[in-house]
Amino acid sequence: MMIRLGDSSVEYNKDFKVYLTTKLPNPHYSPEICVQVTLLNFMVTPDGLQDQMLGILVAKEEPEVEKKRQNLVIEEAQSKAQLKEIEDEILYKLSVSQGNILDDEELITTLANSKVTSVKIEERVKEQEKTSQLVQQTRANYVPVAVRSSAMFFVVADLCKVEPTYQYSLEWFVEIYLLAIRTAEKPERNLAKRLKALQDRFIELVFQKVCDSLFEVHKLMYSLLLTFKSMEVDGELDIEEKGLLLVGGTTGANIRPRPTAPWLTDASWARISELADLKKGCWDGFSDRFIEDLELWKRVFDSDNPMKEKWPRNIHDQMTPLQKSLTMLAVRTDQTIKGLQEIILKKLGKDFLEPPSFNLDTVFSFSTSCMPLIFVLSSGADPMAELLRLAGKLEMVDRKVVVSLGQGQGPKAEAAIREGKEHGLWVILQNCHLAVSWMPKLEAFVEELDPEKVAPEFRLWLSAMPSKEFPVSVLQNGMKMTVEPPKGLKSNLLRAFASLDEEWFEDAGSQSKACQHAFRKMLFGLYFFHGLIQERCNFGPLGWNIPYQFSEPDRQICTDQLRIFLQDQDPVIPYKALQYTASEANYGGRGTDAGDRIL
Numbered sequence: 001m002m003i004r005l006g007d008s009s010v011e012y013n014k015d016f017k018v019y020l021t022t023k024l025p026n027p028h029y030s031p032e033i034c035v036q037v038t039l040l041n042f043m044v045t046p047d048g049l050q051d052q053m054l055g056i057l058v059a060k061e062e063p064e065v066e067k068k069r070q071n072l073v074i075e076e077a078q079s080k081a082q083l084k085e086i087e088d089e090i091l092y093k094l095s096v097s098q099g100n101i102l103d104d105e106e107l108i109t110t111l112a113n114s115k116v117t118s119v120k121i122e123e124r125v126k127e128q129e130k131t132s133q134l135v136q137q138t139r140a141n142y143v144p145v146a147v148r149s150s151a152m153f154f155v156v157a158d159l160c161k162v163e164p165t166y167q168y169s170l171e172w173f174v175e176i177y178l179l180a181i182r183t184a185e186k187p188e189r190n191l192a193k194r195l196k197a198l199q200d201r202f203i204e205l206v207f208q209k210v211c212d213s214l215f216e217v218h219k220l221m222y223s224l225l226l227t228f229k230s231m232e233v234d235g236e237l238d239i240e241e242k243g244l245l246l247v248g249g250t251t252g253a254n255i256r257p258r259p260t261a262p263w264l265t266d267a268s269w270a271r272i273s274e275l276a277d278l279k280k281g282c283w284d285g286f287s288d289r290f291i292e293d294l295e296l297w298k299r300v301f302d303s304d305n306p307m308k309e310k311w312p313r314n315i316h317d318q319m320t321p322l323q324k325s326l327t328m329l330a331v332r333t334d335q336t337i338k339g340l341q342e343i344i345l346k347k348l349g350k351d352f353l354e355p356p357s358f359n360l361d362t363v364f365s366f367s368t369s370c371m372p373l374i375f376v377l378s379s380g381a382d383p384m385a386e387l388l389r390l391a392g393k394l395e396m397v398d399r400k401v402v403v404s405l406g407q408g409q410g411p412k413a414e415a416a417i418r419e420g421k422e423h424g425l426w427v428i429l430q431n432c433h434l435a436v437s438w439m440p441k442l443e444a445f446v447e448e449l450d451p452e453k454v455a456p457e458f459r460l461w462l463s464a465m466p467s468k469e470f471p472v473s474v475l476q477n478g479m480k481m482t483v484e485p486p487k488g489l490k491s492n493l494l495r496a497f498a499s500l501d502e503e504w505f506e507d508a509g510s511q512s513k514a515c516q517h518a519f520r521k522m523l524f525g526l527y528f529f530h531g532l533i534q535e536r537c538n539f540g541p542l543g544w545n546i547p548y549q550f551s552e553p554d555r556q557i558c559t560d561q562l563r564i565f566l567q568d569q570d571p572v573i574p575y576k577a578l579q580y581t582a583s584e585a586n587y588g589g590r591g592t593d594a595g596d597r598i599l
Helices: 046-061 063-096 105-140 143-161 170-183 191-211 216-233 239-246 266-276 286-292 294-302 312-318 321-331 333-347 360-365 384-393 410-423 436-447 472-477 489-498 502-507 513-542 552-568 575-586 594-598
Strands: 002-005 008-011 373-377 400-404 426-430 459-464 479-483
Touching (some): 046 105, 046 143, 143 170, 143 191, 143 216, 170 472, 400 410, 436 459, 436 472, 513 552, 552 575
């Protein structure tokens, strides 16, 4: 038999089959393809993942119970198989028996034996049922943890719709789950506290680990998604209210006539009208009461802090944080973010409003030789200074290979990876987004990494701008870290001090107490200055006439110069020299506008 492939005719074997797989979460195929192939969806389901999470948790917390459950499954299968064999044997004897059945002694013996065996199996099944009930009762205690944990996976898995680099595998998720089980608090003989500790520790780890790979602009959104999912699991979430919040408070439904009030815009009244259409709880008749209390609501509208202002009829005390956010969205749209933050604060706590500062040492401590470490870059970001600091701390400065990818650099990168796997080197591949054609080979290299064949010291470091061309499997199996200026002065200071080596910090200016004291005071001032000028970039022309890319290398150079000048000229503090190197050379050298240079 022959078939046509393109311009060629090739032999076709009737036993031929082709299987194609993809790691894309929701691949799109044309109708012409769909009718010619059989599509199988192997995406994990909520029920399946919940059962898997429950099995892992019970195996760790109650190993004897999980062992009993597995034995019950095996014994039940064996009992069914034994009964099937008995039935088949009886049917076979009856089919081949000739003459009077009662004269067939072998058949009579077989029937008698089968009856005895069947009774024993039935007794065993009854015992198995009793044991199974006890096992299920024990497992039921851990179901709430499994339900919440499995629900969080789908929040994390859907992040790829926001940014293509936000890819996370189920294997990675299970590792976080196991880490939570190992590190959660273990109160003695108090199951309820243990379950609460497991839930809190797991969601804390999922938040921290994912935040390392998120851009600042998406971290509040991620906290809100975790909050909504937790509320949904606990039965506290009103789906209609959530939907109205996510669409901006308006769906295009019929709007009531707007009252005459200059401060009340058409958009605000449309949102109030939509809330009244919910016709339940505090929203029933909300628009009519709003008109009656129009002057009181104007006071809320004019307030500097409307969330703390007293609302008409004390409705504020009757509302959930989600309902307060919807009200703020309608009356004072600029306060919506504060409303969202209150939702997160009330459900998960303040830790979920302050993402942990990035710490490369902590990320590295969780890595393995078969797990690539991926820097997701933003404009002007360069992680090399932080990476070199870590390499110096771990004595890997002379055992690293750096390749900047681009045209013709593929063979160099391949050779570096082979050498690194064999001799335990750090291989640093920069700007992977510039080598799109080489990405399939990178994916193959990562898939071939075998812990038994790779030196334990080997690490594969990758850096790339966000790109849809970056291999999904590499992103899912790797540890991702975003590199961008932190958001907020506090986060900036925390990251700056977290990047300092403790031994280096203690040694700086140690020749005298005065020198050490001056160094630490001026170091804080330098880091505060660095954070301040970066924050000004967020205010457009009000911050800087020309947007500048102040980066961590600027701060690091000033830090090194501060230590050198203070130690070399102790006890004199060379203020003019320090001011010139920082404001005129390192930072001021970027400024091209006269007004900016004065600042």
